[in-house]
Amino acid sequence: MKKIIAVDFYDIIWMHDGLFTLADMDALFAKYAEHGVTGVLWRLSACGNLLYHSKTAERFDRRASASTQLISKKTLAVMEAYDPAEAAVAAGKKFGIAVYFWLTLFDEAGYSSIPDFLSPFCEAHPEYSWRSRDGKSSYYGVLSYTYPEVIEYRLNQIREISAYGGDGLYLCNRSHSRSPPYSPGNAQD
Secondary structure, three states: OOOEEEEOHHHHHHHOOOOOOHHHHHHHHHHHHHOOOOEEEEEOEEOOEEOOOOOOOOEOOOOOOHHHHHHHHHHHHHHHHOOHHHHHHHHHHHHOOEEEEEEEOOOOEOOOOOHHHEOHHHHHOHHHEEEOOOOOOEEEEEEOOOOHHHHHHHHHHHHHHHOOOOOEEEEEOOOOOOOHHHOOOOOOO
């Protein structure tokens, strides 16, 4: 029987005391192996940011706003120290654990209108977001795959991720993005 765990590396970085190092990565995978974990869903994307050394504008390398300073500072330090996707694959191989990269398909923005939580692609192309039935408001950060440009945008990420040599890809429909009544410019009193 397979035993798979979902790993949100953003949360691990945020909750970890100090910088999450490569030694910490080894210890994490050693603990998974000790508990019989055979695979991890390794989250690479959240709120419009990619947590691997992407060549796209969505790579997490933006400076923090006041409200995201702690997580951004820690995440930037990890991104400068090593490539999390590469490190996860290496640790997986070392401990015999399959690594399935987790990419969120409808998660180009966060729960707020803070610029750190909006992908550059979504910011540049608000017309590619889902629209409400009445067409009056957009689903902030939820891209519509009816547009060829959106499909190509996502396929570029999938191509990059595939090059890391993980064991597979988990395409998730979870989202931090807001629905129209809570979107910037559409907030209700």
